[in-house]
Structure formats: structure tokens, C-alpha cells
Amino acid sequence: MKKWVSILFALLLSIGILAGCGETESPVEENNAGEEVQEPAEEPAFPVTITDALGDEVVIEEKPAKIVSLIPSNTEVAYALGLGDEIVGVSEHDNYPEEVMEKEIIGGMEMNVEKIISLAPDLVLAHASSAHNSTEGLQQIKDAGITVLVVNQAASFNEVYESIEMIGTATGEKEKAEEIINGMKTKIAEIEEKTAGITEPKSVIFEISPAPDIFVAGKNTFMDEMLSLIHAENGVGDLDGWLNLDEESFIERNPDVIITTYGYYTENAVDLVLAREGWQDVTAVKNKQVIDVHSDLVTRSGPRLADGLEELAKAVYPEIFE
Template structure:
């Protein structure tokens, strides 16, 4: 998710972190023959349009993650997403052709680079309104902009997942809001399969043999504690976060890390800090840390380990492969 180094950059980063198949099979022919001709024609039209066969009839009423009751009168045809995780959800539901606005921070899928931008951390509300969206998908931390848009009569669906379970819920909510319930259920089912596959591989690892992990989200030694996606992913992947006894995104001392002697080190900033992995390996005071001695320092792609969207379980799998390569047939 997002990529600024110094303390101010880390504060912005953590703000961003806190912010971002196929239809059902038809009945068999014998049942179809028993249906009135008019109903069969309606079913054929729905299948031909590519819509979900169990699409909820509009209007739909949804209580979003801001606690607001959102009534969507008709299936949205023009969607603006103001957080990368929401953009990935909307595209994951097969609605990319309906997206008319995204943010400067969006980078996946590739098509988003050709879509109109509505700002970055600071949204251009006037620009969003000018795009005449039927639906804006936002995050709980877009607070003021959400209020401004709603005051202008724009429908805003607010998401805000902080866990895997909440991510599933947000995807299903987005599916209901856009008439893609079937597709949303399939996406969630696939994600749950990813999670179960990882759990099955690591479940028999004894507690005293599980790898201990230091998660570094900045060279000033900010880390991910309890209540973060990274902590949940590391634990689900069979690892032990050495800072799981702390909440949120604490900054810790070098001595604390060295004393904890992690087996593995993950860096979330390596994509925008040159030679980040090598710099950590070259820390003289860390030379006796197990992860350094054994070369177990890895870059993590924050887009797939911190964005609460369909790819978050890919991030889980990657973490598990780094922790236990021998169990995941990795060299």
C-alpha cells in the first residue's frame, strides 16, 4: 500500500494503512422446460448481460463501516474509488469498466493508470462530483470528504476492514451494493481456500519450532503490533511476531529487537528504499541476530500484505513461503 522515509513519511504511511467465478450455474434443462416462457426469457436476458443470477433487486439498503445506512436505488453504472483496496475489490468483482475515478495511490490492476485521478491522500471533492458517480467507495478515514460528498447527494459506501474476516465482509458488502453478490461470494470463497491451504501446511509445527519474526516498516524501527494486518498474517502463516504484545504501529528500540533475536526479518519499505535488505544485513550491531546470520531478511510487498482486498491472501501465502520454504516447495 503506498510508498517516504523519515518519521513524517511513516506517519503518512501508517495513516494510509489504517484508511487502503462466474455466475451460478443454471438449472438443468428439465426444470427450465417447466418454467413459463416469460420467465425463461428473463433468465436468458440476465445470463446474457453477465449479471449475477441471484442479484439482489434494487433498491438495496446497507449499513456500511461508518455506521451509515446507505440506500442504493439502482445498480451503479459510474463508480469512483478513493482508496486502493476498494479499487481492487471493485475490479475483483468484474466492475472495472464502471470505474470512472481512482486516486494517485492506485496501482493495481494496470488499467487504473488510465482512469481519471481524484487526488491522493487529499481528495479533490469537486473533481469527484464532476464525474457524476452513482457510487463512491471510500474508507473510514476519508471522514471529511465523505461528509462533503454526502451533503451533495452522492452515495458513499464506506469500507474499513482491519482483519481478514472484516475484509471478507467488505467484499460481500461491495457485492451487494453493486449487484454482484454471486461474484463476491466466489472471491471470498477463493480467499478462504488460500487461508485454509496455508493453515493446513503449518498447523503441525510445534510452538517451540515456529519462526520468530521482526516486521520493520521503517528504518526508524517502527513495527506492526497487535491489531494489524501484518501481525495477523504472520501468525496465520505460523510465525510469531516478536512485537505482538504491543498495539498498532509502535516504534521500538534497537536493543529490544536484538534481545528478541528474531529468526526472520520482514521489510515493508524495500520497494522505495534502495538496497534496504542489504542495509539491514550490514547493521554492525545486528550481526549476531539469527535472521542476519542465516540471511533470513526479506522484502514484503505492502500492496498484498496491508491492503484489505482480494490479494491479501496472496500476501499471506508469500509470508508463509518465506517462513517455511521447505514446506511450500520453495528453493
Template sequence: MRHEGIEMAIERVPTRIVSLAPSNTEILFALGLGDNVVGVTSYCNYPEEAGKKEIINGFATLDPEKIIALKPDLILAFGTLQQSVVAQLQERGQTVSWFYPHTITQIYESFEKIGELTGSSVAAQRLRKEVEEKVEAVRARVRNILPQESPTVFRVMRLDPLGTIGGDAFQTGIYHLAGGKNVFADNGQDYFELEFETLLELDPDIIVIAGEDEEKAKARITNRQEWAGLTAVKKDRIAVISAQLICRPGSRLAQTVEQLVKQFHPE
């Protein structure tokens, strides 16, 4: 896992934590640290209590001054979009820890790292064990599917221009757990853009798109005439899953895998 920030034992347990990503927020609450969270982004809406915290703007529109005004003793950041803000905060003497997991194992490791930073190592180990066991219980349903029988999956990240994920994205691991295979798993990138003709040539079995309204999410694809030739569209194998699950490498991992198993293997 790519992690930057604190690499030493903390001297005291943080009591004023600012979380700059929904996944970090969910992990903090799962560790029982909700009362220590003083600031979150506008996207941090789970659990319900998280939405009652001070909002410090969106995920990619962070204001360092707003964050510093909360007088945090620990800031948890996430992803490449926040690297410039992380640098600004560190220059101002703030304690920042940055996370960007690319694999399932690294997601589990982020539980433990956050546990170390917050003096909650025992709770973090317990959380990891609990989530791992839930994931394995779901995975057992598709464990006997041979690799050659796994449906190929294309993840729509953007439509204009067309963007998707490669083997360096944590979602690739999630599809594997759900008995599917990212059609671009051999591509070493995290996110990249591609020509539609490339997608036509690969013709994946399933298309995954994030959305909260299944009908509207599917329409974003089916309303495009050029997509009609894809097998996944012809057979209505468009899997819609909430962005609040598929885009968050956090404590609800098992729930994400379970939803995809149901859509990848409805039989």
C-alpha cells in the first residue's frame, strides 16, 4: 500500500481527527472512533453520524485553511487528487497520513495502519479479521468457478472520454473476489482512457457502472447507439452498483463483493 506520513509510534492518541475521504471515515467509525472525528468531506455520508460532522468541502475541492481551523491532531488523506493539499498541510506543520490502496490486501492493511495511528490497533485487527471472514464467506459461493469460466468485466469510470481501470486498481481485486475478471487486468495502470473500438474488440461479458438509480445508470449506456453491438448490452448484463460501495476501499468491502456476486452469477 502506498502510504505516506507518520511512520513512528504515536506519542498520544489523536482526539481531533479530520478525514478527507469517505473510506477513511468509514474505517474510523468502524473502529469506534466517531467521537474523535471533527471534520469530514461532503461525500462522507456513512454511517449516518458521519454526516453530522463539520464539512470541509468536497473530496477534490479541499480548503487547507478550513482544515487547519479545526485544529486537528491527525489528518487522513486519500488518493492522488489530494497530494497537493497534503503537501500544503505538511508545510504548515500538520500531521497528515495519506492512503492509496491498490489491492485487497492493502485495503486490509489500511485498517491496521489507521489503527496504529489512532491507538486502536486491537480494534483494527479485530475489524480486519471480521471483514476478511465475511469476504471469504461470500467468496465461497464462487470459489469453484474455473478461471476460464469467469465472466470478463469492463468498468465504466467515464464515458466522455471513455475511461476505465487496469490491474493497479483495487476494484480489479474486488471483481476477482466476486468471480469475475477485469478485461483490462493485465494493464498495469490504475485509471486510463481508451478508444471505444478497443472495447468493441474485447467485447466483455459484463459492464459495471456506478449509480444510485439502476434505470438511469443503465440508460447512460443503452442510450448510446454505438454500445448496442456489445454482448453485455445485448444480454442486459449491465451491473449497477452504488458508488458509495464500489468506489470506497473500506470496511464495507464484503457488502460490495456480495452485491457483485449476485449480479455476476445470478444463477
């Protein structure tokens, strides 16, 4: 029996070589009888067909060697997957990691189609948040023979996981994508466990932009889910989405904590809130519980969102995360 298995193995190996497949030998193990047993070969990662955020079936024939990313969240996911060298073009809004500053800029709110085509990428990572406004440009890129994948617009952690998995599958890094997702889930679970014993949840309002046009984060946003995960209450959780809130209504809601997210472009963001006229009786102002958290960590749908949750938990419940 062993002889026949050896002959069969040699035959299969020779066929693989003659076919020019370039595949490596499958591992061989011995069974309990000491006979060699052929392990089943892993299925090739490509070609792969993915249904993107627009419902289109996108076929990727082989692992992309050159990638253009049209939005920072896609870029962060690609870098987390170890694809920094493959990235050849990013938007002008990309700022993480630092290496993106060395990449070619392919536009901002409006992409430069000619520039993208000139970079000759194998894959363009587009995004559902802007795809409907860029239909013509994306079609031009497709007509140039470049594969375009529209990644879903995520509004929850589960949808972020879907984005990471989609990009991982498209780039041949599905296993790494699973590692990232599992890492995020583990970190989030640890934060939830630390805050599980809270009996008096604090009321928190996210202030997304400063006065006079104050915007806040209501339900159906990342920030609302984050507050739930750390066992805090959204002070505007009865309102939907991102919305403008006048100062009088803000004061009436009297939050325990105010989280600002615009300190990266507004100097002394926290001091400006603390100094607002007529706000001295707001609990967050009175107790100086106004904290700035970088916007990218709590709004950008990528791997760092779990880090943003940790930063938020430390800001709201510093006594637990000392």
C-alpha cells in the first residue's frame, strides 16, 4: 500500500510541475499504521468573487500588487493587513499611519480619475459613502481595466468587521483580517468587563463641532454604540444621527461628561467649552469633566476604533482605568 501511495504522490507531483502551477507540495503525515497520507491542498485564494456594497459582483483574478485607496478608513485597514507596500495612492485626508504621507495623492472629496489611472493599480478601494456621487468617475476607472471594490459604509462595530473582512478577502489577507477582528473583539470585551459593575451610568454628550453650530452624536452612530459598550448613557440618545443642538437644549440636558472631538483643529477646545457664558451650572462644566478625544479614533471605521473605545472609557470612567 505504501508503495502505491508513493507512486501516486510522485505522479501527482510530476503533473503539477508539467502544468507549471508553481504550487508547493502539500504536507504529508503518517497515519497510525505508519503509512504516508496526503494532506488535502489548501484552496487557492484567487480568483475570488465579492459582492460589494453596491450589490455588484466583483471578480479579482489575482492578489493585487498595486492598490489605490479613496478614503482613510480603507487605507487604515489595508495597512493593518500589512499592505503598506502595495498602496500606491491615497486621498489628501489620509493621515495614518505616517507612511501614507509619502504616497501619491489622488484627490480629496473629489477623486482625480486621470491620476488614479496613471498609477495603474490592480485594485481601487472605493467607499459606499461617496460611490453614488462618483459613479461616472468609478466607471471610467473600470473602463480602463482596473478593478473597483466599493466597501460598505459602517455604522456599527459589526459593520466595521464586515469592511475589514471584505478588504482582507479582496487582497488575499483573509486570515490576517480575522486576526484583526478577533483582536478588536477581545479588547472590546475586556473594556465591557471592566465597566460591567457600574451601577450609576454617567450621561455623556459627544460634541462634534464647536459653538455656535454645535453638532452632537445621537443614536444610530458609532459613538452611541460606544457609550452603550462602556455602560454610559448618551445624553442625546433620544435623537437620531448627527444633528445640530442649540445651546439652550444642551444646557437643559445637563450631561455629566462632555466629549469634544475637534481639538485637532480647534485650539484650546476644552477651555472654550468650560468658558461658555451661562454654562457654569452644567454638571460636566462645573466638575470640569470636558475631555477631548481625537475624532479619528471614534469616527473612522477601521481597526483603531477599539482603541477609541478605550480612550472614551478612560475619559468617562477614569477611576476604573487608572
